[in-house]
Amino acid sequence: xxxxxxxxxxxxxxxxxxxxxxxxxxxxxxxxxxxxxxxxxxxxxxxxxxxxxxxxxxxxxxxxxxxxxxxxxxxxxxxxxxxxxxxxxxxxxxxxxxxxxxxxxxxxxxxxxxxxxxxxxxxxxxxxxxxxxxxxxxxxxxxxxxxxxxxxxxxxxxxxxxxxxxxxxxxxxxxxxxxxxxxxxxxxxxxxxxxxxxxxxxxxxxxxxxxxxxxxxxxxxxxxxxxxxxxxxxxxxxxxxxxxxxxxxxxxxxxxxxxxxxxxxxxxxxxxxxxxxxxxxxxxxxxxxxxxxxxxxxxxxxxxxxxxxxxxxxxxxxxxxxxxxxxxxx
Numbered sequence: 614x615x616x617x618x619x620x621x622x623x624x625x626x627x628x629x630x631x632x633x634x635x636x637x638x639x640x641x642x643x644x645x646x647x648x649x650x651x652x653x654x655x656x657x658x659x660x661x662x663x664x665x666x667x668x669x670x671x672x673x674x675x676x677x678x679x680x681x682x683x684x685x686x687x688x689x690x691x692x693x694x695x696x697x698x699x700x701x702x703x704x705x706x707x708x709x710x711x712x713x714x715x716x717x718x719x720x721x722x723x724x725x726x727x728x729x730x731x732x733x734x735x736x737x738x739x740x741x742x743x744x745x746x747x748x749x750x751x752x753x754x755x756x757x758x759x760x761x762x763x764x765x766x767x768x769x770x771x772x773x774x775x776x777x778x779x780x781x782x783x784x785x786x787x788x789x790x791x792x793x794x795x796x797x798x799x800x801x802x803x804x805x806x807x808x809x810x811x812x813x814x815x816x817x818x819x820x821x822x823x824x825x826x827x828x829x830x831x832x833x834x835x836x837x838x839x840x841x842x843x844x845x846x847x848x849x850x851x852x853x854x855x856x857x858x859x860x861x862x863x864x865x866x867x868x869x870x871x872x873x874x875x876x877x878x879x880x881x882x883x884x885x886x887x888x889x890x891x892x893x894x895x896x897x898x899x900x901x902x903x904x905x906x907x908x909x910x911x912x913x914x915x916x917x918x919x920x921x922x923x924x925x926x927x928x929x930x931x932x933x934x935x936x937x938x939x940x941x942x943x
Contacts, residue, residue, distance in 0.1 A: 636664065636735070636923040637662070637664025638730065638867060638919075638923065638929045639919070640668055642913050643665055643668075643728060643865055643933075644668050644672070646908050646909065646913075647669065647933070649672040649726060650673065651676055651677060652677050653673045653677050653725035654673075654724045654725050655673055655677065655678070655679045655726045655727075655728075656717065656727045656728070656857065657682065657728060658682045658854065659682070659710060660691070660705070661683065662735075663691055666681055667695065669728075671700050674700060674701055675700065676702075678701060678704065679699065679704075680703075680704045680706065681695075682706045682710050682713035682714070683705075684707065684757050685737070685757050685758065687736070687737075687740075689705060709757075709758070709846050710729060710847075710850045711846045711847075714727075714853035714854055715849075717857055718856050718857050722857060723858070724857045725863070726863045727858060727863075727864050729850065729865070729867065730867045731843075731867060731869060732869040732870070732873070733745055733837065735925060737757070742754070743755070743756075743759075744764075745833070747806055747810050747830070747833050749806065750807040752766070753769060753806060753809060754766065755837045755841070765809075765840050766803075768840060769797055769803050769809060769836070770802050770803060774797075775794070777793075777794040778791050778794035783835075784835035784839055784844070784872065785831035785838075787832055789818070789821055792818075793816035794816070796813070796815040796816030797809070797813075799812075800812045800815070809833075834870065844872060844876070847876055851866075852880075855880075855904075855936070858936045860938045861936065862935070863936075864881070864933065864935075864936070866931070867931050868932075869928045870928060874930045877932045881905060884936075885905040885906060885907050886901070886903060887901055888901055904937065905935065905937060906934060906935050906937050907933075908935055909934075912932050913932075914929065914930055914931075
């Protein structure tokens with residue numbers, strides 16, 4: 614099977630997605646946490662298929678504004694279709710969420726709600742030419758922004774063994790990172806997802822290839838995160854999103870793996886923390902006041918009904934908080 618190289622995929626800019634119904638994850642729970650009201654400003658940092666955006670736009674209405682951010686050109690086209698009959702005012706920023714949020718902060722906006730639905734969408738997974746899935750034989754790509762030069766093919770074929778192993782270990786929490794990295798380097802050049810899957814299996818002990826999901830799952834996640842610098846972007850985006858919020862503004866994060874969820878949990882918990890003086894001090898000396906009230910004490914996960922309809926939502930976690938004033942009110 615002759616497959617185009619990732620840089621040749623620019624001519625496939627129409628990105629022919631396989632038919633997939635977009636099912637927004639934890640949609641009811643997200644709307645309940647954000648509690649959108651008519652006339653408010655909402656920032657959707659990961660527009661994707663627009664499922665969450667439609668629900669929020671319905672509630673903020675014609676006097677409200679929904680700003681969508683996404684670096685995927687396919688999402689930009691979907692937003693243009695959404696905007697034609699959107700129930701609210703709309704604006705789109707074609708960029709990753711950290712850069713988009715930075716632009717909005719620089720423009721002086723004050724948002725009533727900001728939300729991030731992290732990870733990869735079903736539409737991206739099911740578009741074979743994007744190379745995100747280990748289920749299809751496709752060119753190694755994995756770029757969320759198809760205008761980006763660096764792809765999974767570059768990482769797999771050019772990075773040294775030690776650096777590939779570090780990616781698999783830190784971004785995929787892969788126990789067999791060293792063996793997989795060595796197998797990848799031995800089998801170069803690797804051009805397709807099927808060739809990568811074969812290398813991954815060759816780098817694992819036989820007992821690890823069965824049970825616990827697909828053996829390539831963690832490696833594909835790790836490579837995708839590295840190619841798109843997802844965690845760096847998230848680390849920059851969280852404080853920018855918080856800065857963008859006005860007092861009483863709400864922030865929500867839906868994550869799909871522990872590396873994302875730990876960051877969201879830690880960030881919101883830190884905002885909700887007050888005095889950090891040692892407990893032996895009788896009077897607070899630090900003067901620190903909470904900036905947030907947690908709306909989710911524990912992460913919210915999909916219920917049985919949602920999982921029956923959308924099994925891909927199984928790893929989703931929602932965390933949310935409201936920004937409070939220095940006096941403790943909203």
